[in-house]
Amino acid sequence: MWLLLAFTSALLLGLYDVAKKQALRDNAVLPVLLLNTLFSSLLFLPTILSTAGGWGWFDATPLRCPAGDLHAHLLVVLKSCIVLSSWVFGYFGIKHLPLTIVGPINATRPVMTLVGAMLIFGERLNGYQWVGVVLAIGSLFLLSRSSRREGVDFRHDVWIYCIAAAAVLGAASGLYDKFITRRLDPVFVQSWYTFYQFWMMSAAVLLIWWPRRRRTTPFHWSWAIPFISLFLSAADLCYLYALSDSEAMISVVSMIRRGSVVVSFGFGALLFRERNLRAKAIDLALILVGMVFLWIGSR
Template sequence: MWLLLAFCSAALLGFYDVFKKKSLAGNAVLPVLGLNTLFSSLIFLPFILISHFRPEWLQHTLFYVPDAGWEVHKFILVKSLIVLSSWTFGYFGMKHLPLTIVGPINATRPVMTLVGALLIFGERLNVYQWIGVLLAIGSFFLLSRSGKKEGIDFTHNKWIAFIVLAAVLGAASGLYDKYLMKQFNNMVIQSWYNIYQFFLMGGVLMFLWWPKRKTSTPFHWNWCISLISVFLSAADFIYFYALSMDGSMISIVSMVRRGSVIVSFLFGAMIFREKNLRSKAIDLLLVLIGMFFLYLGSVLG
């Protein structure tokens, strides 16, 4: 069941990337990110309020948010900082890069998660997992070759560095989720980390964007901005629920969620009319084969 939920989350994440790319086209990044945190907070705020003031309405449902003290909230605040940092780098990178390059780079996150598990949790990689890691590394170098055809130098392009940093922080968040889901209620984590992100982002907008808004890229409203929050919230809800189920494996769930690259790649080709699709498709195929070997290593290892 948890594996099926991971696939559903992956599909929703793919559409999330598409709406994010569409919203950022010619738009100011920080307000788009700020509105995303606002809308995501508004989605979960009713569940927090109802669970506190009328707990009997939700107590036996998946949407119940138990009360928690500072001993829980301090961990959630750390997650908010990690995720918001990842989003900030990711939004800026996605605005300036083709979706067909961003997607495959993000798809290497399971490799980073495995390496993190190796270093932090003392896990050992088996032969299949090592093959998956090497294929992912190889795909990254092939992707840099494809990028050069579009004038994107992976070694000197700051937006590539932003996407890589976003992926690293995203992998760190995934490893942190492995710990959180074993300790705390999944709705407590998802609801409150969105609330904390909104307040953190409010400070960023107030002190960094607002004073310079007239000299930077102007902001304009796009309905796709609201859809970012809807698809992300649904994808994360399913993801956290899957991780909370007995027997779920973060390595497999993380890998399956990166399958969202298929959706974003297809839309990058059909809607955004991006270039060099044949060579990028080969790079993407290598990533997917690598993910398959990670799956084999997780199941057979």
């Protein structure tokens, strides 16, 4: 079951990247991110209110949100900080880079998660799973070479560094998720971490963007913004439920979720008319083959 949830999360993450790219076209990053956290919070607000008011609206559903003590909330606040930091870097990167470059880079994020999982949780991969990881590393090397045709130099492009920082923080978030889901209910984590993120982003927008709004990229409304929240919330919920399974391996779940590159790559080619697709398709093929090896090794 955890594998099915992981693949569902991957599909939704691909749609999330597409919505993000569309919403950020000629748009201010921080207000878009603020609205993302706002809509995500509103999606889960009824579960929080149901518990706080003792009404039990969702008691007989998978969306039931149990109460938590101060320690539980502090754990969720830390998750909010890690994820939000990753998002800020990732949003700036995806705004300025082609989706067909960002997707494959993000798809290699589980390699870092793998190293952490081996060191922290003692996870071990079998031969098939190692093949999948090696193919993912190879795809990143090929992508760095093919991207030069579009003027993107991995060594000197600041937006590449933003995506890299987002990937490192995302890997740290994945490892922390493995830790936190063993202790807290997935719906509790999802509901409250979006709530805390909204208030963090509100402070960031008021202190950083609002005073400089007339000197930076202006904000305009896009109907893609609420879909960012919808796709991301559903993807994260599937992900957290997958990790709550005692048999789930964070290294495998993280790698499967990066299969979202298939969706983002397709939309990058069809919707955004991005270039140099033939060379990037080789990188994508390596990732897909890696997904197959991971699937075989996890059965």
